Amino acid sequence: MANDIASELTISTAVATLGDLLSDMSAYTLNVAPDVIGKAGTIQVPVVDTDDVARDWSASSGYTGNSDSSVAGLDVVVAERIKPFKISDTAYNTSPLTLQSYVEQNANEFGRYLQNLVFKALDADANVSKTAKAETSVALSDVKTLASGLDTAGAPMDRHLVISPSSHTNLLPASAETFGQNVIEGGRFSSLYGLQIHPSTGQVSGSGKVHSFACAKNAIVVVNRRPDIQATSNLEEYTPFEVEGLGLQCAFRRFYEASTGIHYGAFTTMFGVGVAVPSQVKALKRT
Numbered sequence: 001m002a003n004d005i006a007s008e009l010t011i012s013t014a015v016a017t018l019g020d021l022l023s024d025m026s027a028y029t030l031n032v033a034p035d036v037i038g039k040a041g042t043i044q045v046p047v048v049d050t051d052d053v054a055r056d057w058s059a060s061s062g063y064t065g066n067s068d069s070s071v072a073g074l075d076v077v078v079a080e081r082i083k084p085f086k087i088s089d090t091a092y093n094t095s096p097l098t099l100q101s102y103v104e105q106n107a108n109e110f111g112r113y114l115q116n117l118v119f120k121a122l123d124a125d126a127n128v129s130k131t132a133k134a135e136t137s138v139a140l141s142d143v144k145t146l147a148s149g150l151d152t153a154g155a156p157m158d159r160h161l162v163i164s165p166s167s168h169t170n171l172l173p174a175s176a177e178t179f180g181q182n183v184i185e186g187g188r189f190s191s192l193y194g195l196q197i198h199p200s201t202g203q204v205s206g207s208g209k210v211h212s213f214a215c216a217k218n219a220i221v222v223v224n225r226r227p228d229i230q231a232t233s234n235l236e237e238y239t240p241f242e243v244e245g246l247g248l249q250c251a252f253r254r255f256y257e258a259s260t261g262i263h264y265g266a267f268t269t270m271f272g273v274g275v276a277v278p279s280q281v282k283a284l285k286r287t
Contacts, residue, residue, distance in 0.1 A: 024198035030224065045221050047221075081268065106265075115200050132287045147193035161198065163211075167212050211286055212284045224247075250268065
């Protein structure tokens, strides 16, 4: 019974932590399904290109002329992403609060790693526009420039700004006179210049790396599938779970080594990122 209670606590804590942390995933197109695949694979995601323009009907062109829309395939590599952790028998059974705190920290690291994969994809794509700007120097004018860049690219109006915490903090006003009391009390913006705001801690460290970016929802694709069980002799539990609000498919694995009295756990998911429309991503990179 103790193990059952701990498992329920572990999963509910992970769902709550990941749901809060990964809110920025709503800024991307999510290709999510509960299908089970192996340790790695490539999934082709359709990308629609609408280069054609709207026009008046004419007898010569009818309804089929100038229909230049096309659907291309974007190959997204999906691999199993894991956050393993362990805890002794003594700590495991000491207190539910101790276990909850421990699980919360590991779930937070798991979520940050998934965020990090998005930033890595942007860093690796030479077609994504990147402007050098120190994180602590980001101003409202820079956010406006990013929004303007999406305007120029003809991006749809479902737009988002994924921003580093230090850049976000730098934007916060010193008083309520500029943006109102709600921004001061809540410590964050909901939107700026038509961009929904998502603070994120998933940036890649180092100079020249992207720390904040604006994008249209269709510009970045996240592919997610449920990981396979692939049981081993000491696997005591495999429980799939879903991050509510996003539909992300994850699983909790639990192992026990009786000889050492150590409980091992792992959060796991099949996850990949692809940049579908690089022109509709405008990024700021470290100087």
